[in-house]
Amino acid sequence: MLLILLLCAVTAPAAESPLKKASLMPLWSPQAQFAGYYVALDKGIYARHGIDLKILKAGAGHSPAQTVKDGRADFAVLWLTTALQHRSAGVKLVNVAQMVQKSSMMLISKKTSGIKTVADMNGKKVGLWGGDLSIPPRALFAKQGVKVREVTQSGTVNLFLRGGIDVTSAMWYNEYHSILNAGVDPEELNVLSLSEQGANFPEDGIYTLEKSLRKDPLLATAFVAASLEGWRYAFDHPDEALDIVIKYMREAELPANRIHQKWMLDRMRDLIMPGTAQGAPGLLREQDYWAVAGELRKAGLIRDYPDYGIFTGRANAGEK
Amino acid sequence: MPGKNSIVIKLVLVITLCSSLIFAVTLGYNYYRSRILLVKELEGNAHNLALSLVNRVETELSSVTKVTEGVARSLETGRYSESELLSLIRITVEQNPKIYGSGVAFEPYAFRAASRLYAPYYYREKGKITFSRLEDSYKFVPYLYWDWYQIPRELGALEWSEPYFDEGAGNTAMSTCSVPFYGESRGARRLKGIVTADISLNSLTELVSSVKILKTGYAALISRNGMVLAHPLKAAVMNESFFSIAEARNDLSLRELGKKMVKGESGFILYRSLVGVRSWMYYAPIRSTGWTLAVVFPEAELLENVTRLSLTMALMGLAGILLLTLAVISIARSITKPLRSLAAATHLMSSGNFDLELPLVCSNDEVGLLTRDFQVMKESLKEYIKNLTETTAAKERIQSELNVATDIQASLLPRIFPAFPNRPEFDIFASMDPAKEVGGDFYDFFFIDDNNLCFLIADVAGKGVPAALYMMVAKTLLKSEGQRLGDPGQILSCVNTILAADNDSCMFATVFCAILDTRNGEVRFANAGHNPPLTLNSDGIRYLTLKPGFVVGPAEDMNYETERLTLQPGDTLFLYTDGVTEATNVADELYGEPRLLAALQCGPKEDVTALIHHVRAEVTRHADGAPQSDDVTMVALKYRGVAA
Numbered sequence: 001m002l003l004i005l006l007l008c009a010v011t012a013p014a015a016e017s018p019l020k021k022a023s024l025m026p027l028w029s030p031q032a033q034f035a036g037y038y039v040a041l042d043k044g045i046y047a048r049h050g051i052d053l054k055i056l057k058a059g060a061g062h063s064p065a066q067t068v069k070d071g072r073a074d075f076a077v078l079w080l081t082t083a084l085q086h087r088s089a090g091v092k093l094v095n096v097a098q099m100v101q102k103s104s105m106m107l108i109s110k111k112t113s114g115i116k117t118v119a120d121m122n123g124k125k126v127g128l129w130g131g132d133l134s135i136p137p138r139a140l141f142a143k144q145g146v147k148v149r150e151v152t153q154s155g156t157v158n159l160f161l162r163g164g165i166d167v168t169s170a171m172w173y174n175e176y177h178s179i180l181n182a183g184v185d186p187e188e189l190n191v192l193s194l195s196e197q198g199a200n201f202p203e204d205g206i207y208t209l210e211k212s213l214r215k216d217p218l219l220a221t222a223f224v225a226a227s228l229e230g231w232r233y234a235f236d237h238p239d240e241a242l243d244i245v246i247k248y249m250r251e252a253e254l255p256a257n258r259i260h261q262k263w264m265l266d267r268m269r270d271l272i273m274p275g276t277a278q279g280a281p282g283l284l285r286e287q288d289y290w291a292v293a294g295e296l297r298k299a300g301l302i303r304d305y306p307d308y309g310i311f312t313g314r315a316n317a318g319e320k
Numbered sequence: 321m322p323g324k325n326s327i328v329i330k331l332v333l334v335i336t337l338c339s340s341l342i343f344a345v346t347l348g349y350n351y352y353r354s355r356i357l358l359v360k361e362l363e364g365n366a367h368n369l370a371l372s373l374v375n376r377v378e379t380e381l382s383s384v385t386k387v388t389e390g391v392a393r394s395l396e397t398g399r400y401s402e403s404e405l406l407s408l409i410r411i412t413v414e415q416n417p418k419i420y421g422s423g424v425a426f427e428p429y430a431f432r433a434a435s436r437l438y439a440p441y442y443y444r445e446k447g448k449i450t451f452s453r454l455e456d457s458y459k460f461v462p463y464l465y466w467d468w469y470q471i472p473r474e475l476g477a478l479e480w481s482e483p484y485f486d487e488g489a490g491n492t493a494m495s496t497c498s499v500p501f502y503g504e505s506r507g508a509r510r511l512k513g514i515v516t517a518d519i520s521l522n523s524l525t526e527l528v529s530s531v532k533i534l535k536t537g538y539a540a541l542i543s544r545n546g547m548v549l550a551h552p553l554k555a556a557v558m559n560e561s562f563f564s565i566a567e568a569r570n571d572l573s574l575r576e577l578g579k580k581m582v583k584g585e586s587g588f589i590l591y592r593s594l595v596g597v598r599s600w601m602y603y604a605p606i607r608s609t610g611w612t613l614a615v616v617f618p619e620a621e622l623l624e625n626v627t628r629l630s631l632t633m634a635l636m637g638l639a640g641i642l643l644l645t646l647a648v649i650s651i652a653r654s655i656t657k658p659l660r661s662l663a664a665a666t667h668l669m670s671s672g673n674f675d676l677e678l679p680l681v682c683s684n685d686e687v688g689l690l691t692r693d694f695q696v697m698k699e700s701l702k703e704y705i706k707n708l709t710e711t712t713a714a715k716e717r718i719q720s721e722l723n724v725a726t727d728i729q730a731s732l733l734p735r736i737f738p739a740f741p742n743r744p745e746f747d748i749f750a751s752m753d754p755a756k757e758v759g760g761d762f763y764d765f766f767f768i769d770d771n772n773l774c775f776l777i778a779d780v781a782g783k784g785v786p787a788a789l790y791m792m793v794a795k796t797l798l799k800s801e802g803q804r805l806g807d808p809g810q811i812l813s814c815v816n817t818i819l820a821a822d823n824d825s826c827m828f829a830t831v832f833c834a835i836l837d838t839r840n841g842e843v844r845f846a847n848a849g850h851n852p853p854l855t856l857n858s859d860g861i862r863y864l865t866l867k868p869g870f871v872v873g874p875a876e877d878m879n880y881e882t883e884r885l886t887l888q889p890g891d892t893l894f895l896y897t898d899g900v901t902e903a904t905n906v907a908d909e910l911y912g913e914p915r916l917l918a919a920l921q922c923g924p925k926e927d928v929t930a931l932i933h934h935v936r937a938e939v940t941r942h943a944d945g946a947p948q949s950d951d952v953t954m955v956a957l958k959y960r961g962v963a964a
Contacts, residue, residue, distance in 0.1 A: 061460025125474070130465070151474065154465040158482050161545065164474030181563040182545035183575075183582040255485075255559045259568040 019052035020219055025073040027204065029059035030248035032264035033173060034077065035241045036099070036272075040230025042244045049226040051219070057252065060155065065091065065132070068209060075223060079203045080284070080292055081139070081301075082132035087311070088302035092210035094313040097224040098284035099231070100203040100271045103194040104172040105136050108179065111188055113166050118197055122146045124166040127153030135301055137169055140199040142299035157182065173267035177260055201292045203271075205284060213313045220313075228282050235269050238262070284312055327659075328652040336645045343637045347630060354626045359600065362617060363588045366602035369531070370586075370615045373539055374604050376527060380418055380519065381480070381608045384497050387416050388517040389478065392499040395424065395515065406440055406451075412517070413442045413449055420444055420520040421490050425454060425463050426513035427473075430503075439463050443490050443518070457489040468496035469514050476500055476511070480609040482545055483521050483558065493521040493558055495609065525550035525557070528613065534621040537599070544610035546578045553594055565594055581605075581612040590619065658687045666694060674702045722757035722785075729758050729788055732795060734765060737929060740773075745838040745962055748775065749928040750955040751936060753899075759951035760787025760829070761897045762795050766802070768835065774802040774811075776833040777895040777955050779850065781871075790827045794819065794872070798833065808833040808846035809882035816848070816872040816880075828873030832895055841887040841959045846880040848872045851901075854920065855885075856892040861920055864893075889961025892928065894920060899950035903939045906946045911939055928956035 026034040037055060040046050046053040056073055058064060064076035065086045075096075078086075083093045107126070109115040115124065118140060126148040128134040134150075141148055151165050157178045160168035170176045172193070180186065194200065206224060213220050234241035242261050249256040286308045293305040305311070391412055400408065405424060412422045421443025431438035439454035454463045463469050472479040481496040496518045503512040524541070528550040531539040541550035546562035556565070562578030565571075577591060584605040593599040593616055600622060603614040620627075661679040668676055678698065681691040730752075737749055750763045760780030768774050776798060780787040797815045805811050811833055819829075832853060834845035845864075849871035852863045869880045887893065896916070903911040916935070923934040932954050939952060 059460070151470075152465050154461060154467065154470065156467055156482070156484075158467045158545070159470050159474065162471050162475060162479070164471045181561050181567065183561075183563055183579045185579075257559055257561075257564055259560075259564045263567075 019047060019050055020216070020222075021052045021054070022046075022074045022219060022223060023054045023056055023072075024075045024077070024223075025056040025062065025064040025067045026058045026077045027064060027079070029057075029254055030055075030245060030252050031174075031254075032242065032245050032261040033204070033268060035234040035245050035265050035268065036227055036231030037077075038230075038248050039234040039241050039244050040226050042247075043230070043233060045229050045233070046223070046226045049222040049229075051222055051226060053223075053226075055248075059252075063131075065093065065207075068093065068207065071209075074208060074212060074219070076207050077204050078207045079132060079135070079201070080205055080289075081135040081201050081296060083205065083207050084293055084296055084305055085132060085135060085302055087306060088304060093207045094210050094213050095205050095284050095311055096208055096213065096220045096313060097206040097227065097282035098202055098288075099205060099227075099282060100268075101274055101285070101288070102203075102271060103136060103199060103201045104203060104267065104271050105194045105201075106170045106172055106176055107137060107167050107192045107194070107197075108160070108170045108176065109167045109190045110184075111190055113190075115167060115190055118144050118146055118192060121148050121167055123149065125149045125151050125164075127151050127160060127165040127168040129153060129169055133169070135296070136194055136199050136201045139201070139295050139299040139301055140194060140197055142301075143198065143295065173264045173271070174260075177263045181260065199295065200288075201295075202284065202288050206282075210313065217313075224282055231268075231272055234265065235273065238265055241265060327656050328649060331652045332645055332648050335648045336641060339644055340641055343641065347633055347637065350633070351626060351630045354629075355623060358623065358626060362600055362622060363602065366588060366600065366615050366617065367604075369533075369539075370602045370604045370613055373528065373531060373615070374606055374613050377524060377541075377606050377611075377613065378608060380524065380527075381497070381606070384416070384418055384517050384519055385478065385608060387412060387419065388422070388497045388499045388515050391422070391424070391517075392501040392515040395501045395512070396503065406442075409440060410442050410449060410451075413444070416517075418519060418523070419517045420492070420494055420523075421516075421518040423454060423489075423516050424513055425469055425516065427511055428464070430512045437462065437464070439513075441489055441516075452489055454489055459488060468498045468516055472498040472500050472514055473511060483543055483547065483549055485558070486518070490518055494518040495521060495524075521549060521558075531615070533615060533617055535618075536597070537615070537617045537621065540594075540614045540616060542578075542581055542603075542612040542614065544582055546582050548594070549611065551594065556594065562594075581614075582610070584610065584612075593618070655687075658683070658691065662687070662691055662694065669694075669698065674698055674705070719757075725785070725788065726754070726757045729754070729791075732792070733762060739765065743838065745960055746773070746836065747928045747958040747960065748773075748956070749932050750777075750953070751932055752951060752953040753936070753948065754783075754951045755899070755948045756784050758785055758788035759783065759953075760791050761899060761951035761953035762791050763895070763953055763955045764795060764799060765955070765957075766799060768803055768806050771838050772806065773836045773838060774806075774808075774833070775836065775895075775955060775957060776802075776831060777850065777853075777897060777953060778829050778831040779897040779899075779951075779953070780829040781827060783950065786825070786827065790829065790873075794829050794831070798831065802833070802835075806835065807882055808835055808844055809880040812846050812848050812869070812872060812880035813878060816878045817876055819873045820876040820878075823873050826874055828871040830871050834893075836887070836957065836959070839962055841889065841891070841961065843885045843887055843893070844882050845885065846882050848878075848880055851896070851898055853896070854894040854917075855887075856894060856920060856925060857888060857890065861917055887959035889959055892925065892931075892956060892958040894931075895955040895957075897951065897953040899948075899952040900935070900939060900954060902950055903943050903952065904946055904949060905942055905944045909942075911942045915942065926958075928958045932956050 024037060026037065030038060041053055041055060065078055065082060067073040068076040069091045083095060087093050115121055128137055128150050130152050153159055153165065153168060157168060157175050159165055161182055206227065208220055242258060242265060245261055246256040246258060289308050289311065296302045391408065409422050409424060413419055421441060423439055423441030425439035428436045437455035441452045441454050442449055468481040478499045481498065483493060483495045485493050496516050499515045501512055501515055502509050528539045528541045538552045542562055543549050547558065548556040548560050551557055562581065563575055566574035566578060580587060581603055586604040588602045590600050598619045600617045600619060601614050603612050605612055658679060658681055665676060665678050678691055678695050681688045733752055739748055748765055752759060752761050752763060760783055763777045765773060765775035778794060780791045780794065797818055798811065801811045801814045805814060812831060830850035831848040832850040834843050836843050847866045847869045849869060852866050854861055855864055867881050867883060870878050901911055901913050901916055919935050919938040924930040935954060
């Protein structure tokens with residue numbers, strides 16, 4: 001409702017008023033996971049919505065949550081779990097849009113290891129990413145009472161491929177494909193999707209600080225609308241979207257494997273479009289929010305969490 | 321014109337096609353075998369080339385491995401102060417030009433309790449050996465979580481890392497040899513850290529890329545993950561893997577090939593290379609790193625010589641076949657030339673021209689024989705036709721003479737009816753149809769005086785000209801003697817005597833001769849072997865009973881008795897020769913007396929002309945188209961009596 005209300009307000013003024021400066025820090029370095037934002041930027045969609053956007057360098061060593069907290073970025077792409085943890089730690093993050101409506105995280109083991117369930121992972125070496133990305137599997141292990149030998153894994157899948165760990169954390173749209181394209185067939189793998197293991201935590205969402213939202217709610221709304229439009233354009237023109245993503249990857253001096261980015265874009269479509277189909281593009285569903293927050297607190301990963309209205313910035317309008 | 325069926329075209333077609341086929345099969349087989357031999361030979365060469373390259377790479381790698389292991393062992397056995405450690409690392413890099421950089425990375429607090437991480441690192445930068453501290457260089461990801469540290473740490477064994485871009489420390493694409501080293505701590509063997517030595521990927525890939533194979537063939541290096549490390553396709557290096565290319569091309573076989581490679585197998589296959597050219601590839605593993613080295617031979621270039629040779633042979637063969645065709649044409653033409661001129665001549669001959677000259681043939685072959693036979697045949701035909709023409713002319717002459725004879729004979733017999741229109745006492749009608757042009761039958765009737773009519777019918781034995789001639793004599797004699805003597809018996813005796821006198825050919829005739837007295841209907845008659853006539857009156861039809869009499873001609877001094885019979889007005893006398901009763905049809909059935917009697921019975925009795933025509937028609941109907949075998953002669957006389 002808020003979205004629609006604000007959407008009507010921003011459609012016109014783009015041309016007359018000067019563009020508002022804004023910045024976004026994605027969760028990671030340029031890749032098709034963020035195709036919608038890069039496409040919206042490249043195709044001038046943000047500008048059309050009155051925003052002069054700058055996408056900040058991200059990746060290893062950059063914390064989008066911290067950057068937003070420090071006011072060095074207006075918006076950040078964060079997982080819901082990450083945002084909840086930071087919120088619990090006192091950073092007043094607000095979810096203005098939820099892009100990925102379900103968990104795309106996987107726990108992958110080789111069939112030869114005989115690990116078929118989460119319970120089988122008890123006592124095994126399990127690769128977890130450092131930082132916030134380990135929250136969902138940790139919550140899952142806590143929920144199932146499984147004690148694993150945690151090994152911090154890096155950005156490559158080599159540790160898993162060489163047998164350094166028994167189980168690896170993987171994103172469906174990224175590491176899973178990297179494993180396949182290292183010559184391992186899907187039939188050789190046991191894949192446990194978190195979404196099917198009772199830890200279906202929605203991932204990428206757009207966050208800003210509560211005070212920023214309060215100061216300029218129209219900016220957030222315009223940013224979300226432009227981002228959604230960018231995603232739609234990317235899914236409608238995948239080849240062009242890949243060209244744009246790869247252009248930004250090369251600018252960041254990253255190796256850019258087109259077929260990998262294509263896989264990623266296709267999977268993002270699978271993850272983002274269901275939400276759109278349900279008539280709530282970019283909306284964090286209330287029941288999802290309560291479920292995830294509850295799980296995290298049960299697992300002891302957060303102490304408390306705000307009301308859904310506060311977390312999504314909807315209560316603000318009412319309160320003030 | 322023989323057209324497309326001519327012998328020349330057939331010969332040329334068959335010979336050219338057969339020789340082309342034989343040549344094509346030979347050439348194809350030759351190409352096929354050469355190819356197999358070449359590929360077999362190539363496999364050996366490719367194997368050797370790949371192994372020698374593998375050995376060169378392995379040599380470089382193993383020297384680095386040995387040095388790294390040496391450092392690790394010395395760190396395990398001796399105690400090193402910080403400066404000793406640094407100089408050890410520095411000397412390691414200095415003395416081993418193959419090593420791009422080397423370092424020792426310690427487990428947390430393993431070097432000294434005061435600091436958590438410690439990882440000194442020496443590397444080459446612009447020709448100088450530079451020092452860096454990895455715990456500081458890696459700004460974002462601590463060295464503890466890099467593959468080169470983590471994998472050997474977790475596996476507890478030497479490990480060559482997947483090639484990577486070392487951002488922060490070495491700042492180049494490299495692969496790192498990592499060896500874990502251990503120390504005693506409270507009686508237990510504990511990991512102290514990892515000794516590393518890097519090799520620059522460039523130096524390795526240069527070694528591989530420098531290999532030149534044919535024109536565009538190449539050697540390539542693939543990592544343990546299938547990553548392309550050295551390849552002429554620069555964009556793919558360190559960016560594409562064998563599997564991502566297979567996925568992009570949707571080529572399952574390429575993926576299977578990649579799987580074999582990363583599993584450390586070796587093999588020799590024909591495939592579509594990453595640059596999209598059908599090529600032969602030999603691939604072999606580099607054991608120490610798990611990489612794969614491949615040598616690629618583009619098939620087209622490999623088979624270039626064979627293809628060129630085959631092409632030359634094909635051109636030569638084509639020229640040969642062309643030559644052969646020309647030769648065949650010329651030979652075939654020379655063989656068929658006399659045949660063709662003979663055919664042209666015989667073609668004219670077939671339309672009847674036998675006077676033209678056949679082509680002169682001197683050769684003794686089949687064509688010569690044929691021509692000579694044609695010559696003989698032509699002469700025979702000419703002779704035959706000449707004879708035939710003469711014979712036909714003679715026959716025609718005879719035929720025309722016979723026609724004249726027919727006319728003469730016909731004109732001899734009284735033919736005008738009614739013969740005596742002013743004699744109402746009787747009607748007479750007669751007909752004679754000769755079987756041939758001239759016949760041996762005849763009839764006659766004439767008045768001897770005012771009241772006596774002599775009439776007769778005769779049949780000379782045999783047919784044709786002899787019978788006709790005999791008939792002439794007999795008829796003339798009968799008429800002259802009839803007019804002189806006036807008695808049938810005497811007439812026959814006289815005529816017989818005259819005929820028999822000079823009858824060398826023993827010809828004879830049967831005669832029935834009668835004289836009617838028109839005043840009272842009395843008939844005197846005599847018979848010389850003729851079949852008895854029939855009388856038709858109100859009582860019916862019956863044969864006249866005759867005294868036997870011998871035929872006239874063969875013997876002299878025969879007596880013929882004159883008998884008498886009286887015709888009542890309305891009675892009819894019917895005379896005929898055996899030509900009537902012996903007329904046959906196609907089934908050889910005789911007409912016979914019963915049929916004759918029946919015909920007379922139903923025939924018109926009042927009019928003798930109609931009666932005879934009726935009988936004649938019946939006989940013709942019976943014959944039903946069968947040729948007439950004997951002369952058919954009939955005479956009918958109807959006595960009407962003297963008008964009161």
